[in-house]
Structures are given as structure tokens and as C-alpha cells.
Amino acid sequence: MTALAKSLPSRSAPVPDTPALLDLQGLTTGYGDIEVVQQVDMSFSRGVMTAIIGSNGAGKSTVIKAAAGLLPAWSGKILAKGEDITREAGFRRLKRGIAYVPQGRIVLPEMTVRENLELGGYMLGGDHRRLRSAIERLCALFPILGERMSQLAGNMSGGEQQMLAIARALVTSPDVVILDEPSLGLSPKYVAVVFEKLTELARGGLTIVVVEQKASMVLTVADYGYVMHTGRVAFRGLARELLADDRVKRVFLGEAPEAVAHA
Ligand SMILES: Nc1ncnc2c1ncn2[C@@H]1O[C@H](COP(=O)(O)OP(=O)(O)OP(=O)(O)O)[C@@H](O)[C@H]1O
Ligand SMILES: [Mg+2]
Numbered sequence: 001m002t003a004l005a006k007s008l009p010s011r012s013a014p015v016p017d018t019p020a021l022l023d024l025q026g027l028t029t030g031y032g033d034i035e036v037v038q039q040v041d042m043s044f045s046r047g048v049m050t051a052i053i054g055s056n057g058a059g060k061s062t063v064i065k066a067a068a069g070l071l072p073a074w075s076g077k078i079l080a081k082g083e084d085i086t087r088e089a090g091f092r093r094l095k096r097g098i099a100y101v102p103q104g105r106i107v108l109p110e111m112t113v114r115e116n117l118e119l120g121g122y123m124l125g126g127d128h129r130r131l132r133s134a135i136e137r138l139c140a141l142f143p144i145l146g147e148r149m150s151q152l153a154g155n156m157s158g159g160e161q162q163m164l165a166i167a168r169a170l171v172t173s174p175d176v177v178i179l180d181e182p183s184l185g186l187s188p189k190y191v192a193v194v195f196e197k198l199t200e201l202a203r204g205g206l207t208i209v210v211v212e213q214k215a216s217m218v219l220t221v222a223d224y225g226y227v228m229h230t231g232r233v234a235f236r237g238l239a240r241e242l243l244a245d246d247r248v249k250r251v252f253l254g255e256a257p258e259a260v261a262h263a
Pocket of ligand 1: 031036054055056057058059060061062063213
């Protein structure tokens with residue numbers, strides 16, 4: 001553990017008392033023989049929006065890739081509603097209702113908006129009625145997609161593509177959606193729209209786990225937060241408490257990234 005991580009002990013704040021849909025317990029993982037994430041404990045409850053913030057290279061994306069089943073855990077446990085899913089592949093976790101939106105608003109540019117959404121629903125196994133009603137529901141949430149159904153995804157703006165990437169992950173009506181930097185590279189207008197939509201979804205009962213560089217902004221809309229530093233959780237707590245915490249503010253919410261190096 002680095003000096004900084006030692007100087008920033010984990011805070012224990014009450015987790016919201018709804019049942020956890022997804023739990024990471026002592027998760028350690030990495031790439032090749034390089035251990036990147038150590039002993040991470042996180043818990044995601046129904047209808048709660050959780051932000052994961054932290055410095056570049058802290059291991060945020062690595063943690064959520066492991067949670068989504070795209071990277072094997074080296075040790076520790078991953079539980080879904082209390083059931084051990086540590087060794088389950090990503091598509092099985094998706095079947096359980098754990099969806100993942102990777103970084104970089106990945107859509108299939110040569111396919112239409114409708115085709116992209118239909119692909120998101122392949123798990124529905126040809127249940128056309130359910131697919132149709134899911135797409136209708138998503139168009140109500142993201143009206144722009146309804147208007148652009150026949151347009152090629154590649155011809156949409158970055159913000160619109162991100163809406164599509166999020167909507168595609170929601171076609172199967174997951175319980176938990178895990179997003180990696182959904183605001184990355186978007187115009188300020190669309191950054192606000194993305195956060196607004198996530199808030200709306202959480203209010204509707206969806207469990208949201210969102211990794212973000214825009215730390216202050218995401219903590220403003222999230223309920224709970226984890227601050228990662230060098231592969232560990234340095235702080236955890238209610239988002240509003242993290243926002244008000246001087247140590248978190250100084251090191252992780254400041255404008256100057258060099259604050260981390262000098263802390
Ligand atoms: N595929 C990979 N192979 C090897 N090392 C990797 C790989 N992906 C990430 N890493 C390394 O793991 C560490 C954590 O990376 P990770 O992407 O999880 O960080 P992050 O917190 O998401 O950072 P950022 O804010 O820059 O997205 C970094 O040192 C990174 O270089
Ligand atoms: Mg990342």
C-alpha cells in the first residue's frame with residue numbers, strides 16, 4: 001500500500017439498507033502477472049446509484065470488468081443476490097441481470113439504431129413481443145432514439161451514440177447496469193443529459209454503478225461512492241459525505257491532478 005493510501009483510511013459510512021444485488025468481497029485481480037486491484041470490497045444495492053471515482057490508473061475499470069465477468073478474479077468473491085458468481089462468464093451474469101456498458105460508447109456504426117437495440121436484446125431469445133415493448137420503453141426514456149430508429153448509428157453525434165449504448169444495455173431489463181465513464185468525450189450538454197438519465201433510471205429502481213472522471217459531478221447525482229487509489233478503496237461513503245470530505249476534496253475532487261502526486 002502506498003503512503004497516500006495509508007494516509008487515507010477507508011471510512012465506514014452506513015450502506016443503504018436495501019439488499020445488495022452485487023457484492024465484491026476482497027476482490028484481487030490484474031493482467032498477466034501484474035496485480036492491479038487488491039482486496040476491494042464494494043456493495044451495490046437496489047435502486048442505489050454508486051459512483052466509483054479515483055485517479056488515473058487506480059483500477060476503476062479493472063474492478064468493474066471483473067464485476068461484469070470480463071476479467072477473472074484472482075481471489076476474493078463476487079456475489080449476486082448472495083449467490084457466488086465469481087467464476088461465471090460475462091454472458092451468464094448478463095442473464096442474471098448484470099449489464100455492462102464499456103468505455104467509448106461502442107455502437108455498431110453500420111447498423112441502424114433499431115438494429116443496435118435489437119442486438120442488445122439477443123438474450124431475449126426471439127421473444128419479439130418483449131423486445132418490442134423494451135424498445136418502446138427505451139424510446140420513451142431516450143426520445144432521440146425513437147426519432148432516429150432508422151438512422152445509421154455511425155451518423156449520430158457522440159452524445160446520441162452514448163444514449164444508444166446505454167439503451168442497448170437496458171433492452172434486457174437488467175437489475176444492475178455498470179458503466180465505464182459514460183460522459184467521456186461528450187459535450188457539456190450531453191454530459192448533463194447522461195447524468196440526468198442515470199438519475200431517472202436509479203429513481204425507477206435500477207441499480208447503477210458508474211465509473212467517472214467527472215468526480216464532483218457524479219457524486220452530486222450518486223447516492224454512494226467509492227474512491228479508489230492505486231488498486232484499493234481509499235474512501236467509501238455516502239456521496240454527499242465524500243463531496244464534503246476535505247481529504248477527498250483536496251486529493252480527488254480538485255482541479256489539479258498533480259495534487260495526487262504531491263499529497
Ligand atoms: N489490458 C491491460 N493489460 C495490462 N495492464 C492493464 C490493462 N488494462 C489496464 N491495465 C493497467 O491496470 C492499471 C489500472 O487500470 P484501469 O484501467 O483499471 O484504471 P482506471 O482507474 O480505470 O484508470 P482511468 O481513469 O485512466 O480509466 C493501470 O496501471 C493500467 O495500466
Ligand atoms: Mg478506466
